[in-house]
Amino acid sequence: MNDGTIRGQVADAVRGHWVDNHAPEWLRPYARLARWERPIGWQLLLWPCWWSAAIAAIAGGHAVPNIWHLVLFMIGAIAMRGAGCTYNDLVDQDIDDKVARTRSRPLPSGQVTPFQAKLFLVAQALVGLVVLLQFNRFTVLLGIASLAVVAIYPFMKRVTNWPQLFLGLAFSWGALMGWAAAFGSLSWPAFAFYAGGILWTIGYDTIYAHQDKEDDAIVGVHSTARLFGSHTKPALTLLYGGATVLFGAALFGVDAGPAAFVGLALGFGHLARQIVVLDIDDNDQCLKLFRSNAGFGWILFAGLVADALIQALL
Template sequence: MVRTNDDAVADAPRGNWVDRFAPAAVKPYARLARWDRPIGWWLLLWPCWWSAALAAGASGARFPDPWHLVLFLVGAIAMRGAGCTYNDIVDRKIDAQVARTRSRPIPSGQVSARQAGLFLVLQALVGSLVLQQFNRFTFGLGLASLLVVAAYPFAKRVTHWPQAVLGLAFSWGGLMGWAAVFGRLDLPAVLLYLGAVVWTIGYDTIYAHQDREDDALVGIGSTALLFGRRTRPALAMLFVVTAVLMGAGLWTAGAGVAAFVGFAAFCVQLGWQVVRLDIDDPDLCLAIFKSNSFAGWLLFLGLVADCLARQWP
């Protein structure tokens, strides 16, 4: 039975639109899908849009295919929601032991695991409909990502590197955008994907510092616990590797000056995160984590500008 109380989730922004405007019966499901926290689907979306824009430039297109951008947006929202719902079903006992997550819909009793499972299926169907709009290669590639998504909730039980598994899943769009244009994978897309994987490890390490004490008590692993006081140099190294891999992806795709200007701005923003980080300030960690959406805009706009610049005589 769905509880219709108005209990807010502790790790969601105060006064978000779900808490303020969603009908009571919808709120638990909106919270399961993290509709109250759009940063997640933005971070899932960026590799898709980067890859689509990089492929557009490589193919000589004036602009990334708008229809593809819309499909990736809908797919990112649906599949991020499905992934979060699945994660909450698997982690419901762990979430009940962590202060930041015990108010989530399943451990707090707002929905049952069975109701969450039905909602998961509904979101997955939306994601499937999105995939069916692409070519066969892209459709199959998208289905393959589900293997990584399924493994993610269990990674923290066996390794201190669950962020790496998250990166493999969250960065899959780096392959998808290119495949949607060319119907195959090439080196630029693979390099972009690998760079996005390392980028994800970096930003999710920052995020994980909010929970490191609870994670240690519960007995689950994270790179935040692994790096500890060495997080700043570790993060710097991760972001350097990100820059090398993504830069190589742009270079092998034949990207122009505008793309590299956006890429340089992206790298500067990552550097700012390293300098600004204070792992003992959870609110700052969350703010820096969220700033990665801005970093995504910088690179994407540079890639789009490069497409437009190629059309000039």
């Protein structure tokens, strides 16, 4: 290979992870296919689910979100994120082979065959299905509906400058799921949180996409990083600002108290810092800022849980 890796390694994988140090040799290509060494992906998929469960707890007058639902959402996020990555790599084999950061991934490098990847995809999807079936009927149908967005996302980078929008539609679906799991229906605060999650996702994935903008231009892949270019910071200000406003509207809709808004304010400060320090030509920093959105998730979730507990005790 001409990307500086040896066989069995992936150029953009985390080094020194348990996948390298402890996983059986036969499992490693599949673990890398599912990105198990990079938990940020399933964390970003999980946060809208947990936020939604938390605002549902506030709306329902409960001291804490439904713990069983939180556990199910975590298992489902890990399984479906892995399935999504596997599906994405199957669709993008031709593109990944032309990009330095991705050509050493299991499929383009030949560590896993397409047939093996498809079997692995089915296995992960079955885990996700088992998790989904633990919820009420409305939530099950809602979860199945999300597959339409998931299915078209990998193709969007070929036809639109806004593939990050479609990622947002898929990755923020959990903002609807947490509410539906609690109430068996949907109300406007859940939709407001969903819309906010979409803007947040476009923002953080734009930062992530700046790592590949040169290669993307060569192979003809579109992204909001290429679209915004030198105007990325103003675009992020609108995206993160809009997300904060929509999250705030949802909090008003469930009569949230001060703790939730304090968490939102601290979270906005976290997002604002990303914008201020961002250097779109520093790939290492872009990756670091992208990963820092897991911290934003914790900040917002902590505020929501604290608010639910305070309101239940008053």
